[in-house]
Amino acid sequence: MAGAQLLIDICNFQRQLERIKIDREIEELTKADLLRLRGSADFRVRCLGRAACGMTGSDLLGEALRSTLEGTRRNGEGRRWNKDVDFVTHLMGAMRSIASSWRRRFDVVFLESEVLVCDIEGRKASPFENVPSNEPTADQWLIQMEEEKRITGLFANDPAAILVLRGILDGTKKGEIMQKYGLIEKQYRAAVKRIRLKLFGRKKA
Amino acid sequence: MGDTKNRDERVQELYNRLADSVLELSDEAVIAEVSETDSDPQEEAELVRIALKEACKQFDLAERRRTTEPCSIRKREASNG
Numbered sequence: 001m002a003g004a005q006l007l008i009d010i011c012n013f014q015r016q017l018e019r020i021k022i023d024r025e026i027e028e029l030t031k032a033d034l035l036r037l038r039g040s041a042d043f044r045v046r047c048l049g050r051a052a053c054g055m056t057g058s059d060l061l062g063e064a065l066r067s068t069l070e071g072t073r074r075n076g077e078g079r080r081w082n083k084d085v086d087f088v089t090h091l092m093g094a095m096r097s098i099a100s101s102w103r104r105r106f107d108v109v110f111l112e113s114e115v116l117v118c119d120i121e122g123r124k125a126s127p128f129e130n131v132p133s134n135e136p137t138a139d140q141w142l143i144q145m146e147e148e149k150r151i152t153g154l155f156a157n158d159p160a161a162i163l164v165l166r167g168i169l170d171g172t173k174k175g176e177i178m179q180k181y182g183l184i185e186k187q188y189r190a191a192v193k194r195i196r197l198k199l200f201g202r203k204k205a
Numbered sequence: 206m207g208d209t210k211n212r213d214e215r216v217q218e219l220y221n222r223l224a225d226s227v228l229e230l231s232d233e234a235v236i237a238e239v240s241e242t243d244s245d246p247q248e249e250a251e252l253v254r255i256a257l258k259e260a261c262k263q264f265d266l267a268e269r270r271r272t273t274e275p276c277s278i279r280k281r282e283a284s285n286g
Contacts, residue, residue, distance in 0.1 A: 022261075023261065026254065026257045026258060026261070029254060029257075030232065031232075031236060031246060031247060031250040032231075032232035032233075032235045032236055032250075034249075034250035034251075034253040034254055035235045035236065035238075035239050035246060035249060035250050035253070036227050036228060036230065036235050037253055038249065038253045039224075039227040039235070040224045040225075040227045040228060041224075043220045043221075043223045043224035043227070044220070044221070044224045046220045047216075047217045047219075047220030047221050047224065049213070049216075049217075058253075058256045061253070061256065061257070061260075062256060062257070062259070062260035062263075063260075065257055065261065065264075066263070066264050069260075069261065069264045070264075088228075089228070092228055095224075096221075096224070148215060148216055151216070151219070165219070168218065168219050168222050169215045169216070169218065169219055170215070171215075171218050192223070192226050193238065195223065196226065196227070196238070197238065197241060197242065199220075199223065200242065
């Protein structure tokens with residue numbers, strides 16, 4: 001009995017230590033780390049479209065941290081932080097994995113074909129139309145049917161960005177895109193930066 | 206439907222790649238990029254830290270609620286014999 005209690009005490013102590021380490025990591029995150037986390041979270045949520053169900057990048061980051069804190073309980077729930085990777089990389093990975101599980105859950109629960117409803121006159125409607133979007137109002141057009149065309153349309157006057165964009169949309173790797181279109185690293189990075197800034201939607205007027 | 210799915214996946218791929226590309230940026234590049242938008246990098250960064258601390262606080266509150274629930278107290282008492 002005393003042995004069992006000792007084990008519980010050791011587990012609790014380890015958990016407290018992990019928690020202290022996480023609190024310290026949050027305190028010590030640099031400005032660049034924090035901005036990286038925010039940027040990545042925002043794009044990850046955008047990737048979800050309607051599957052985000054109104055969640056924001058901040059919600060996703062909060063969920064990644066909550067899951068990490070849950071992981072300190074060592075009860076098989078949450079995501080354990082493997083200290084071989086730094087805290088930022090861990091949170092980035094957690095966000096990636098949480099976002100894809102949100103999408104899977106949304107796809108399973110809300111397959112459109114299964115939730116079409118008919119009104120009394122037999123007109124079919126999808127409850128999807130009422131699902132709140134995570135996008136800010138000014139960006140709502142991005143989630144419409146022609147999203148891909150609209151995105152590429154944003155870069156009509158930027159040939160390098162269009163090439164990179166098409167390559168990424170086709171799932172082509174960075175090296176292949178550079179080789180295919182004769183771009184050097186600097187040109188590729190600059191084009192990705194322009195894409196990020198334009199799609200982030202907060203560029204100064 | 207197939208085309209829509211394919212288009213969704215392509216756009217998803219784009220946003221995922223952009224999310225990953227942020228990780229590859231140098232500290233200076235991340236800060237400079239935020240400076241090019243309407244935001245003050247320092248202010249934005251602190252908002253993220255506040256959000257993280259708030260998530261910790263919410264987790265602690267939920268944890269406290271969980272451990273002070275009557276059923277969890279009963280369970281603890283039972284396991285302590």
